[in-house]
Amino acid sequence: MFTKMANVFDTLKERGLIAQLTHEEKIRELLEKEKVTFYIGFDPTADSLHVGHFLQMVVMRHMQLAGHRPIAIIGGGTAMVGDPSGRTDMRQMMTKETIEYNASRFKEQLSRFIDFSDGKALMINNADWLLNLNYVEFLRDIGVHFSVNRMLTAECFKSRLERGLSFIEFNYMLMQSYDFLKLYEKYNCKIQLGGDDQWSNIIAGIDLVRRVHQDEVYGMTFTLLTTSDGKKMGKTQKGAVWLDKEKFPVYDFYQYWRNVDDQDVIRFLKLITFVPMEEIKEYEKLEGAAINEAKKRLAYEVTKLVHGEEEAKAAQKAAEAVFGGGGIDANMPSKTISEDELGEGLGILDLLVKVGFIPSKAEGKRLIAQGGLYLDKEKVESFDLKITKESFKDNVLIARKGKKSYLKIELVK
Protein backbone atom coordinates (compact mmCIF):
# COMPACT_ATOMS: atom_id res chain seq x y z
CA MET A 1 0.00 0.00 0.00
CA PHE A 2 1.20 3.45 -0.78
CA THR A 3 1.22 5.44 2.39
CA LYS A 4 3.32 8.30 3.55
CA MET A 5 5.71 7.30 6.29
CA ALA A 6 3.78 8.01 9.45
CA ASN A 7 5.24 10.26 12.09
CA VAL A 8 6.13 8.22 15.18
CA PHE A 9 4.32 10.78 17.17
CA ASP A 10 1.09 9.95 15.40
CA THR A 11 1.78 6.27 15.83
CA LEU A 12 2.31 6.64 19.54
CA LYS A 13 -0.78 8.75 19.86
CA GLU A 14 -2.95 6.48 17.77
CA ARG A 15 -1.95 3.52 19.90
CA GLY A 16 -2.87 5.37 23.04
CA LEU A 17 0.62 5.37 24.47
CA ILE A 18 0.91 9.04 25.24
CA ALA A 19 -0.35 10.35 28.54
CA GLN A 20 1.05 13.87 28.88
CA LEU A 21 3.19 16.18 26.76
CA THR A 22 4.94 19.41 27.43
CA HIS A 23 4.58 20.86 23.96
CA GLU A 24 2.44 18.80 21.65
CA GLU A 25 2.97 20.70 18.40
CA LYS A 26 6.65 21.28 18.88
CA ILE A 27 7.37 17.69 19.76
CA ARG A 28 5.46 16.48 16.76
CA GLU A 29 7.39 18.81 14.51
CA LEU A 30 10.71 17.90 16.05
CA LEU A 31 10.12 14.20 15.60
CA GLU A 32 9.07 14.78 12.02
CA LYS A 33 12.07 16.85 10.99
CA GLU A 34 15.00 15.66 13.00
CA LYS A 35 16.72 12.57 14.26
CA VAL A 36 16.19 13.25 17.89
CA THR A 37 18.08 11.89 20.85
CA PHE A 38 15.81 11.05 23.77
CA TYR A 39 16.11 9.19 27.02
CA ILE A 40 14.24 6.97 29.41
CA GLY A 41 15.44 6.02 32.85
CA PHE A 42 15.34 2.57 34.41
CA ASP A 43 15.81 2.14 38.13
CA PRO A 44 17.83 -0.99 38.78
CA THR A 45 15.90 -1.94 41.90
CA ALA A 46 15.57 -5.62 40.95
CA ASP A 47 17.69 -8.11 39.07
CA SER A 48 15.34 -8.24 36.12
CA LEU A 49 13.07 -5.93 34.20
CA HIS A 50 9.39 -6.68 34.52
CA VAL A 51 6.15 -5.98 32.76
CA GLY A 52 6.05 -2.52 34.29
CA HIS A 53 9.12 -1.57 32.29
CA PHE A 54 7.89 -3.16 29.15
CA LEU A 55 5.87 -0.25 27.92
CA GLN A 56 8.90 2.01 28.08
CA MET A 57 10.82 -0.52 26.05
CA VAL A 58 8.11 -0.65 23.44
CA VAL A 59 8.14 3.10 23.12
CA MET A 60 11.90 3.18 22.76
CA ARG A 61 11.62 0.69 19.99
CA HIS A 62 8.91 2.62 18.19
CA MET A 63 11.11 5.68 18.37
CA GLN A 64 14.20 3.85 17.25
CA LEU A 65 12.40 2.29 14.31
CA ALA A 66 11.49 5.80 13.27
CA GLY A 67 15.14 6.74 13.25
CA HIS A 68 15.56 8.45 16.58
CA ARG A 69 18.30 7.69 19.03
CA PRO A 70 17.35 6.26 22.42
CA ILE A 71 19.46 6.57 25.49
CA ALA A 72 18.60 4.12 28.19
CA ILE A 73 19.71 5.53 31.47
CA ILE A 74 20.40 2.91 34.06
CA GLY A 75 19.76 4.65 37.32
CA GLY A 76 22.76 3.30 39.17
CA GLY A 77 23.20 6.68 40.81
CA THR A 78 19.58 7.60 41.39
CA ALA A 79 18.80 4.17 42.78
CA MET A 80 21.20 4.96 45.59
CA VAL A 81 18.63 7.51 46.66
CA GLY A 82 15.28 6.10 45.61
CA ASP A 83 12.38 7.68 43.82
CA PRO A 84 9.55 8.63 46.17
CA SER A 85 7.03 9.09 43.34
CA GLY A 86 3.84 7.20 43.84
CA ARG A 87 5.08 5.51 46.95
CA THR A 88 3.69 5.70 50.39
CA ASP A 89 6.74 4.35 52.12
CA MET A 90 10.42 4.84 51.77
CA ARG A 91 12.28 2.63 49.38
CA GLN A 92 14.66 0.19 50.86
CA MET A 93 18.20 1.36 50.57
CA MET A 94 20.28 -0.79 48.30
CA THR A 95 23.95 -1.44 48.37
CA LYS A 96 26.17 -0.29 45.59
CA GLU A 97 27.04 -3.86 44.69
CA THR A 98 23.43 -4.94 44.30
CA ILE A 99 22.68 -1.96 42.13
CA GLU A 100 25.64 -2.65 39.92
CA TYR A 101 24.67 -6.26 39.50
CA ASN A 102 21.09 -5.33 38.66
CA ALA A 103 22.24 -2.74 36.18
CA SER A 104 24.24 -5.37 34.34
CA ARG A 105 21.19 -7.62 34.11
CA PHE A 106 19.10 -4.80 32.69
CA LYS A 107 21.68 -4.12 30.09
CA GLU A 108 21.44 -7.64 28.82
CA GLN A 109 17.66 -7.65 28.69
CA LEU A 110 17.43 -4.29 26.98
CA SER A 111 19.98 -5.31 24.39
CA ARG A 112 17.64 -7.95 23.10
CA PHE A 113 14.98 -5.40 22.46
CA ILE A 114 16.76 -2.28 21.31
CA ASP A 115 19.53 -2.16 18.73
CA PHE A 116 22.62 -0.80 20.42
CA SER A 117 24.98 -1.42 17.52
CA ASP A 118 26.92 1.41 15.90
CA GLY A 119 25.71 3.92 18.43
CA LYS A 120 22.10 3.60 17.28
CA ALA A 121 21.20 3.58 20.91
CA LEU A 122 23.17 4.25 24.04
CA MET A 123 23.10 2.78 27.46
CA ILE A 124 24.53 4.90 30.18
CA ASN A 125 24.69 4.51 33.91
CA ASN A 126 24.03 7.76 35.69
CA ALA A 127 26.30 6.56 38.47
CA ASP A 128 29.04 7.82 36.13
CA TRP A 129 28.33 11.40 37.04
CA LEU A 130 26.18 11.21 40.14
CA LEU A 131 28.41 9.20 42.41
CA ASN A 132 31.32 11.59 42.41
CA LEU A 133 29.41 14.79 42.79
CA ASN A 134 30.73 17.30 45.22
CA TYR A 135 27.96 18.23 47.59
CA VAL A 136 28.65 21.92 47.92
CA GLU A 137 29.30 22.38 44.23
CA PHE A 138 26.12 20.56 43.39
CA LEU A 139 24.14 22.75 45.73
CA ARG A 140 25.61 25.91 44.25
CA ASP A 141 25.30 24.90 40.61
CA ILE A 142 22.10 22.92 40.59
CA GLY A 143 20.37 23.45 43.91
CA VAL A 144 19.96 27.18 43.33
CA HIS A 145 17.61 26.53 40.47
CA PHE A 146 15.08 24.65 42.54
CA SER A 147 12.34 26.27 44.52
CA VAL A 148 11.38 24.20 47.51
CA ASN A 149 8.01 25.88 47.53
CA ARG A 150 7.34 24.62 44.04
CA MET A 151 8.67 21.18 44.71
CA LEU A 152 6.33 20.81 47.62
CA THR A 153 3.36 21.42 45.38
CA ALA A 154 4.46 18.72 42.95
CA GLU A 155 2.09 15.82 42.67
CA CYS A 156 4.73 13.22 43.34
CA PHE A 157 5.41 14.52 46.83
CA LYS A 158 1.79 15.00 47.85
CA SER A 159 1.12 11.60 49.32
CA ARG A 160 4.52 11.58 50.94
CA LEU A 161 3.95 14.86 52.70
CA GLU A 162 1.19 13.23 54.63
CA ARG A 163 3.19 10.22 55.63
CA GLY A 164 6.64 11.65 55.82
CA LEU A 165 9.46 12.18 53.41
CA SER A 166 13.11 12.04 54.20
CA PHE A 167 15.60 14.54 52.83
CA ILE A 168 17.39 11.91 50.80
CA GLU A 169 14.27 11.14 48.82
CA PHE A 170 13.43 14.78 48.43
CA ASN A 171 16.67 15.08 46.50
CA TYR A 172 15.72 12.49 43.97
CA MET A 173 14.12 15.09 41.76
CA LEU A 174 17.29 17.16 41.61
CA MET A 175 19.31 14.16 40.65
CA GLN A 176 17.01 13.12 37.88
CA SER A 177 16.90 16.68 36.59
CA TYR A 178 20.66 16.71 36.63
CA ASP A 179 20.64 13.62 34.43
CA PHE A 180 18.66 15.45 31.83
CA LEU A 181 21.03 18.40 31.99
CA LYS A 182 24.04 16.15 31.56
CA LEU A 183 22.52 14.29 28.65
CA TYR A 184 21.56 17.53 27.01
CA GLU A 185 25.09 18.80 27.32
CA LYS A 186 26.88 15.65 26.26
CA TYR A 187 24.53 14.07 23.74
CA ASN A 188 22.22 16.88 22.73
CA CYS A 189 19.39 14.90 24.26
CA LYS A 190 16.16 16.80 23.75
CA ILE A 191 13.34 14.72 25.08
CA GLN A 192 12.81 12.77 28.24
CA LEU A 193 10.26 10.02 28.22
CA GLY A 194 8.89 8.10 31.11
CA GLY A 195 5.90 6.57 32.79
CA ASP A 196 3.20 9.00 33.75
CA ASP A 197 4.34 8.88 37.36
CA GLN A 198 7.53 10.56 36.22
CA TRP A 199 5.80 13.73 35.06
CA SER A 200 6.96 15.90 37.95
CA ASN A 201 10.53 14.73 37.63
CA ILE A 202 10.56 15.31 33.90
CA ILE A 203 9.20 18.83 34.20
CA ALA A 204 11.84 19.60 36.77
CA GLY A 205 14.55 18.46 34.38
CA ILE A 206 13.19 20.60 31.58
CA ASP A 207 13.14 23.63 33.85
CA LEU A 208 16.71 23.01 34.85
CA VAL A 209 17.95 22.84 31.27
CA ARG A 210 16.08 26.03 30.48
CA ARG A 211 17.54 27.87 33.43
CA VAL A 212 21.08 26.73 32.81
CA HIS A 213 21.19 26.90 29.01
CA GLN A 214 18.17 28.96 28.02
CA ASP A 215 17.18 26.21 25.67
CA GLU A 216 13.92 24.38 25.31
CA VAL A 217 13.75 20.62 25.79
CA TYR A 218 10.71 18.45 25.98
CA GLY A 219 8.99 15.79 27.94
CA MET A 220 6.49 13.11 27.21
CA THR A 221 4.93 10.50 29.47
CA PHE A 222 3.18 7.24 28.75
CA THR A 223 0.08 5.63 29.98
CA LEU A 224 0.75 3.32 32.86
CA LEU A 225 -0.09 -0.22 31.97
CA THR A 226 -3.15 -0.89 34.05
CA THR A 227 -6.13 -3.19 33.86
CA SER A 228 -9.55 -1.79 33.12
CA ASP A 229 -10.31 -1.64 36.81
CA GLY A 230 -7.26 0.45 37.44
CA LYS A 231 -4.82 -2.03 38.85
CA LYS A 232 -1.24 -2.06 37.74
CA MET A 233 -0.41 -4.79 35.32
CA GLY A 234 2.40 -7.16 36.02
CA LYS A 235 1.59 -8.16 39.54
CA THR A 236 0.52 -11.63 40.42
CA GLN A 237 -0.01 -13.25 43.77
CA LYS A 238 3.51 -14.59 43.57
CA GLY A 239 5.03 -11.26 42.65
CA ALA A 240 6.02 -9.36 39.56
CA VAL A 241 5.82 -10.72 36.05
CA TRP A 242 9.49 -10.74 35.15
CA LEU A 243 10.93 -10.65 31.68
CA ASP A 244 13.60 -13.11 32.72
CA LYS A 245 12.53 -16.65 31.95
CA GLU A 246 14.46 -18.02 34.89
CA LYS A 247 12.34 -15.91 37.19
CA PHE A 248 9.09 -16.25 35.32
CA PRO A 249 8.65 -19.25 33.00
CA VAL A 250 7.74 -18.55 29.39
CA TYR A 251 4.67 -20.74 29.59
CA ASP A 252 3.35 -18.76 32.55
CA PHE A 253 4.22 -15.54 30.78
CA TYR A 254 2.17 -16.60 27.79
CA GLN A 255 -0.73 -17.62 30.01
CA TYR A 256 -0.57 -14.33 31.84
CA TRP A 257 -1.46 -12.47 28.66
CA ARG A 258 -3.74 -15.19 27.41
CA ASN A 259 -5.94 -14.60 30.45
CA VAL A 260 -6.35 -10.84 30.44
CA ASP A 261 -9.80 -9.32 30.75
CA ASP A 262 -11.91 -9.00 27.62
CA GLN A 263 -11.93 -5.29 28.18
CA ASP A 264 -8.18 -5.01 28.12
CA VAL A 265 -7.17 -7.01 25.06
CA ILE A 266 -7.51 -4.35 22.41
CA ARG A 267 -5.85 -1.72 24.51
CA PHE A 268 -2.94 -4.02 25.26
CA LEU A 269 -2.55 -5.00 21.63
CA LYS A 270 -2.16 -1.32 20.82
CA LEU A 271 0.07 -0.52 23.72
CA ILE A 272 2.55 -3.33 23.90
CA THR A 273 2.63 -5.08 20.57
CA PHE A 274 3.60 -3.96 17.11
CA VAL A 275 0.55 -5.47 15.45
CA PRO A 276 -0.58 -2.97 12.79
CA MET A 277 -3.57 -0.84 13.65
CA GLU A 278 -5.59 -2.20 10.71
CA GLU A 279 -5.35 -5.69 12.14
CA ILE A 280 -6.20 -4.53 15.62
CA LYS A 281 -9.31 -2.87 14.24
CA GLU A 282 -10.42 -6.25 12.94
CA TYR A 283 -9.94 -7.80 16.36
CA GLU A 284 -11.93 -4.97 17.83
CA LYS A 285 -15.02 -6.22 16.01
CA LEU A 286 -14.93 -9.57 17.75
CA GLU A 287 -17.51 -10.37 20.37
CA GLY A 288 -18.17 -13.05 22.94
CA ALA A 289 -16.02 -16.15 22.81
CA ALA A 290 -14.38 -14.96 19.60
CA ILE A 291 -12.42 -12.45 21.65
CA ASN A 292 -10.23 -15.37 22.57
CA GLU A 293 -8.64 -15.04 19.15
CA ALA A 294 -7.43 -11.58 20.08
CA LYS A 295 -6.09 -12.88 23.36
CA LYS A 296 -4.15 -15.59 21.64
CA ARG A 297 -2.61 -13.04 19.34
CA LEU A 298 -1.76 -10.77 22.25
CA ALA A 299 -0.14 -13.56 24.22
CA TYR A 300 1.82 -14.75 21.23
CA GLU A 301 3.03 -11.32 20.19
CA VAL A 302 4.12 -10.20 23.63
CA THR A 303 5.85 -13.50 24.32
CA LYS A 304 7.60 -13.23 20.98
CA LEU A 305 8.83 -9.74 21.73
CA VAL A 306 10.20 -10.72 25.08
CA HIS A 307 11.40 -14.27 24.59
CA GLY A 308 11.71 -14.67 20.86
CA GLU A 309 9.71 -16.48 18.22
CA GLU A 310 10.82 -20.00 19.09
CA GLU A 311 9.79 -19.70 22.71
CA ALA A 312 6.52 -18.02 21.81
CA LYS A 313 5.56 -20.81 19.46
CA ALA A 314 6.48 -23.44 21.99
CA ALA A 315 4.38 -21.75 24.67
CA GLN A 316 1.46 -21.46 22.31
CA LYS A 317 1.72 -25.09 21.35
CA ALA A 318 1.90 -26.19 24.97
CA ALA A 319 -1.15 -24.11 25.83
CA GLU A 320 -3.13 -25.59 22.97
CA ALA A 321 -2.17 -29.11 23.91
CA VAL A 322 -3.10 -28.58 27.52
CA PHE A 323 -6.36 -26.75 27.02
CA GLY A 324 -7.39 -28.19 23.71
CA GLY A 325 -7.15 -31.90 24.32
CA GLY A 326 -5.80 -32.09 27.83
CA GLY A 327 -2.86 -33.63 26.08
CA ILE A 328 0.77 -33.70 26.92
CA ASP A 329 3.26 -31.34 25.48
CA ALA A 330 7.00 -31.10 25.86
CA ASN A 331 6.77 -27.45 26.78
CA MET A 332 4.16 -27.57 29.48
CA PRO A 333 5.34 -26.93 33.03
CA SER A 334 7.06 -29.99 34.37
CA LYS A 335 8.99 -31.41 37.29
CA THR A 336 10.83 -34.62 37.67
CA ILE A 337 10.95 -37.11 40.47
CA SER A 338 13.43 -39.93 40.76
CA GLU A 339 12.60 -43.54 41.39
CA ASP A 340 14.62 -43.28 44.57
CA GLU A 341 12.48 -40.47 45.86
CA LEU A 342 9.34 -42.33 44.99
CA GLY A 343 10.57 -45.50 46.69
CA GLU A 344 7.78 -47.93 47.45
CA GLY A 345 5.28 -45.20 46.72
CA LEU A 346 4.33 -41.85 48.13
CA GLY A 347 1.05 -40.40 49.32
CA ILE A 348 -0.49 -38.13 46.73
CA LEU A 349 -0.10 -35.13 49.02
CA ASP A 350 3.52 -35.86 49.83
CA LEU A 351 4.30 -36.20 46.17
CA LEU A 352 2.65 -32.95 45.16
CA VAL A 353 4.28 -31.02 47.96
CA LYS A 354 7.60 -32.51 46.96
CA VAL A 355 7.34 -31.31 43.39
CA GLY A 356 6.00 -27.96 44.55
CA PHE A 357 2.58 -28.23 42.97
CA ILE A 358 0.89 -27.46 46.28
CA PRO A 359 2.43 -25.45 49.11
CA SER A 360 1.33 -27.68 51.98
CA LYS A 361 -0.57 -30.83 52.67
CA ALA A 362 -3.37 -28.90 54.30
CA GLU A 363 -3.79 -26.93 51.10
CA GLY A 364 -3.86 -30.17 49.16
CA LYS A 365 -6.55 -31.63 51.38
CA ARG A 366 -8.67 -28.58 50.91
CA LEU A 367 -8.23 -28.93 47.20
CA ILE A 368 -9.25 -32.58 47.20
CA ALA A 369 -12.17 -31.95 49.53
CA GLN A 370 -13.48 -29.36 47.13
CA GLY A 371 -12.95 -31.57 44.12
CA GLY A 372 -10.29 -29.51 42.47
CA LEU A 373 -7.48 -31.99 42.05
CA TYR A 374 -7.02 -34.35 39.13
CA LEU A 375 -4.45 -36.92 38.08
CA ASP A 376 -4.49 -37.82 34.40
CA LYS A 377 -8.05 -36.46 34.10
CA GLU A 378 -9.23 -38.58 37.03
CA LYS A 379 -10.61 -36.64 39.95
CA VAL A 380 -8.75 -37.43 43.14
CA GLU A 381 -11.25 -38.44 45.82
CA SER A 382 -9.09 -39.54 48.69
CA PHE A 383 -6.33 -37.93 50.74
CA ASP A 384 -4.35 -41.09 51.09
CA LEU A 385 -4.18 -42.17 47.48
CA LYS A 386 -0.86 -43.86 47.02
CA ILE A 387 1.31 -43.03 44.04
CA THR A 388 3.64 -45.78 42.90
CA LYS A 389 5.71 -46.49 39.85
CA GLU A 390 2.65 -48.06 38.27
CA SER A 391 0.72 -44.79 38.52
CA PHE A 392 2.95 -43.31 35.85
CA LYS A 393 2.10 -43.95 32.23
CA ASP A 394 5.29 -43.94 30.20
CA ASN A 395 6.91 -42.37 33.23
CA VAL A 396 4.59 -39.39 33.08
CA LEU A 397 1.81 -38.27 35.37
CA ILE A 398 -0.22 -35.15 34.74
CA ALA A 399 -1.48 -33.32 37.79
CA ARG A 400 -4.14 -30.69 37.47
CA LYS A 401 -5.30 -28.14 40.01
CA GLY A 402 -8.50 -26.32 39.28
CA LYS A 403 -9.02 -25.56 35.64
CA LYS A 404 -5.85 -23.95 34.52
CA SER A 405 -2.95 -25.16 36.53
CA TYR A 406 -1.15 -28.19 35.17
CA LEU A 407 2.05 -29.95 36.02
CA LYS A 408 3.69 -32.79 34.20
CA ILE A 409 5.53 -35.03 36.63
CA GLU A 410 8.20 -37.14 35.04
CA LEU A 411 9.62 -40.23 36.64
CA VAL A 412 13.34 -40.57 36.11
CA LYS A 413 15.93 -43.16 37.12
Added chain:
RNA sequence: GGGAGAGUUCCCGAGUGGCCAAAGGGGGCAGACUGUAAAUCUGUUGCUUGAUAGCUUCGAUGGUUCGAAUCCAUCCUCUCCCA
Protein backbone atom coordinates in the same frame (compact mmCIF):
# COMPACT_ATOMS: atom_id res chain seq x y z
C1' G B 1 15.87 16.55 73.46
C1' G B 2 10.42 16.73 75.87
C1' G B 3 5.28 14.93 75.33
C1' A B 4 1.23 11.87 72.91
C1' G B 5 0.04 7.64 70.08
C1' A B 6 0.76 3.29 66.92
C1' G B 7 3.07 -1.69 65.34
C1' U B 8 -2.23 -8.01 64.77
C1' U B 9 -2.31 -13.36 60.16
C1' C B 10 -0.97 -11.94 52.29
C1' C B 11 -3.17 -6.51 52.77
C1' C B 12 -6.60 -3.24 55.44
C1' G B 13 -8.61 -3.66 60.10
C1' A B 14 -11.40 -5.51 64.93
C1' G B 15 -9.82 -7.64 69.36
C1' U B 16 -7.65 -4.72 76.21
C1' G B 17 -6.48 -11.73 80.75
C1' G B 18 -9.25 -17.72 79.41
C1' C B 19 -15.05 -18.76 74.96
C1' C B 20 -8.62 -16.38 70.10
C1' A B 21 -5.56 -19.60 64.99
C1' A B 22 -7.86 -14.33 66.36
C1' A B 23 -14.45 -10.63 63.87
C1' G B 24 -15.19 -8.00 59.21
C1' G B 25 -13.56 -6.51 54.42
C1' G B 26 -10.08 -7.03 50.37
C1' G B 27 -7.05 -10.44 47.93
C1' G B 28 -5.89 -15.74 47.00
C1' C B 29 -7.55 -20.81 46.11
C1' A B 30 -11.50 -24.27 44.80
C1' G B 31 -16.79 -25.44 43.22
C1' A B 32 -21.27 -23.89 40.15
C1' C B 33 -22.15 -20.93 35.73
C1' U B 34 -18.94 -19.83 31.28
C1' G B 35 -15.35 -18.58 26.51
C1' U B 36 -8.48 -20.54 29.61
C1' A B 37 -12.87 -13.61 30.14
C1' A B 38 -15.89 -10.63 33.45
C1' A B 39 -19.95 -10.53 36.82
C1' U B 40 -22.63 -13.53 40.29
C1' C B 41 -23.46 -17.35 43.96
C1' U B 42 -21.12 -21.25 47.33
C1' G B 43 -17.11 -23.15 50.06
C1' U B 44 -12.29 -22.27 51.80
C1' U B 45 -7.99 -19.42 53.40
C1' G B 46 -1.20 -20.79 59.69
C1' C B 47 1.19 -25.93 60.01
C1' U B 48 0.89 -31.35 61.31
C1' U B 49 -3.29 -34.92 61.97
C1' G B 50 -8.36 -39.69 59.46
C1' A B 51 -10.25 -37.30 63.62
C1' U B 52 -9.73 -36.01 68.71
C1' A B 53 -5.57 -33.19 69.55
C1' G B 54 -0.91 -30.87 69.15
C1' C B 55 2.46 -27.13 67.36
C1' U B 56 4.00 -22.13 65.66
C1' U B 57 1.86 -17.01 65.19
C1' C B 58 -0.31 -10.70 67.12
C1' G B 59 7.23 -5.40 66.32
C1' A B 60 11.73 -7.78 69.63
C1' U B 61 13.42 -9.63 74.25
C1' G B 62 12.50 -10.65 79.17
C1' G B 63 8.77 -10.78 83.25
C1' U B 64 3.80 -11.24 86.07
C1' U B 65 -0.01 -15.16 85.93
C1' C B 66 -2.74 -21.70 86.48
C1' G B 67 -3.40 -18.96 81.73
C1' A B 68 -1.17 -13.21 77.60
C1' A B 69 -2.37 -10.49 71.10
C1' U B 70 -4.41 -8.40 75.68
C1' C B 71 -0.86 -6.64 82.02
C1' C B 72 4.53 -4.93 83.39
C1' A B 73 9.84 -3.70 81.95
C1' U B 74 13.48 -2.76 78.38
C1' C B 75 14.48 -2.19 73.34
C1' C B 76 13.43 -1.37 67.97
C1' U B 77 10.42 1.05 64.12
C1' C B 78 6.80 4.60 62.61
C1' U B 79 3.24 8.87 63.13
C1' C B 80 1.86 13.38 65.53
C1' C B 81 2.68 17.73 68.84
C1' C B 82 6.47 20.89 71.25
C1' A B 83 11.93 22.40 70.91
